[in-house]
Amino acid sequence: QVQLVESGGGVVQPGRSLRLSCAASGFTFSNYAMYWVRQAPGKGLEWVALISFDGSNTYYAESVKGRFTISRDNSKNTLYLQMNSLRAEDTAVYYCTREYSTLKGYYYYAMDVWGQGTTVTVSS
Amino acid sequence: QSALTQPASVSGSPGQSITISCTGSSSDVGGYNYVSWYQHHPGKAPKLMIYEVSNRPSGVSNRFSGSKSGNTASLTISGLQAEDEADYYCSSYTSSIQVVFGGGTKLTVL
Numbered sequence: 001q002v003q004l005v006e007s008g009g010g011v012v013q014p015g016r017s018l019r020l021s022c023a024a025s026g027f028t029f030s031n032y033a034m035y036w037v038r039q040a041p042g043k044g045l046e047w048v049a050l051i052s053f054d055g056s057n058t059y060y061a062e063s064v065k066g067r068f069t070i071s072r073d074n075s076k077n078t079l080y081l082q083m084n085s086l087r088a089e090d091t092a093v094y095y096c097t098r099e100y101s102t103l104k105g106y107y108y109y110a111m112d113v114w115g116q117g118t119t120v121t122v123s124s
Numbered sequence: 125q126s127a128l129t130q131p132a133s134v135s136g137s138p139g140q141s142i143t144i145s146c147t148g149s150s151s152d153v154g155g156y157n158y159v160s161w162y163q164h165h166p167g168k169a170p171k172l173m174i175y176e177v178s179n180r181p182s183g184v185s186n187r188f189s190g191s192k193s194g195n196t197a198s199l200t201i202s203g204l205q206a207e208d209e210a211d212y213y214c215s216s217y218t219s220s221i222q223v224v225f226g227g228g229t230k231l232t233v234l
Contacts, residue, residue, distance in 0.1 A: 035223070044127065044228035045162070045170065045213050059221050100175055109217040110160040110175035117169070 002026035009118030022079040022096030030074035033099035038092035086122045093117040128226035135232040141202040146214030154195035158217035209233040
């Protein structure tokens with residue numbers, strides 16, 4: 001079945017780095033754009049980043065631009081989020097999600113498959 | 125980019141209809157037809173309910189419908205059922221080539 005499984009979360013000190021991974025299965029990963037979305041404790045959903053099907057285009061929320069990097073390895077069916085200079089406000093559950101469109105290069109900006117999330121806690 | 129504005133909570137009785145609004149600006153909701161709605165039961169993965177303002181993905185009940193007027197999008201749930209109780213989020217593409225979510229609305233089925 002179609003599945004996304006995130007990993008790499010944990011407790012990290014402010015200013016340090018962490019890399020999240022998302023393993024995709026059950027679909028042709030290289031055909032889909034992918035997103036990271038996060039949810040801080042007691043807060044709503046927040047879009048973090050978007051990457052095109054081939055990794056050639058990336059887009060970021062202003063809150064993480066310059067600190068986070070989204071990437072993918074289509075040979076490994078894996079999405080990544082490199083998070084540097086972490087802040088307390090980055091504490092959240094991070095979800096890996098799939099773009100709904102099956103047309104390469106076309107986006108609905110809608111997310112039809114979500115992982116269960118991985119928790120990142122930034123604290124000293 | 126500021127979050128889209130949703131009511132914090134709405135409620136309705138089983139069988140009734142409710143509408144959740146999502147207000148943005150001409151730079152997001154009003155400027156593009158890339159509005160989506162998600163249902164989120166706490167502790168579970170969010171579920172896509174509506175995309176492109178009013179389209180339902182396969183498998184989503186036709187009790188869920190979406191619309192847009194100007195800078196405000198709306199999600200209507202008809203024939204409320206107990207399992208509809210959840211948090212609902214709207215999202216939109218923005219002119220900054222970003223995606224913005226609403227603050228979320230907690231639906232209570234009385």
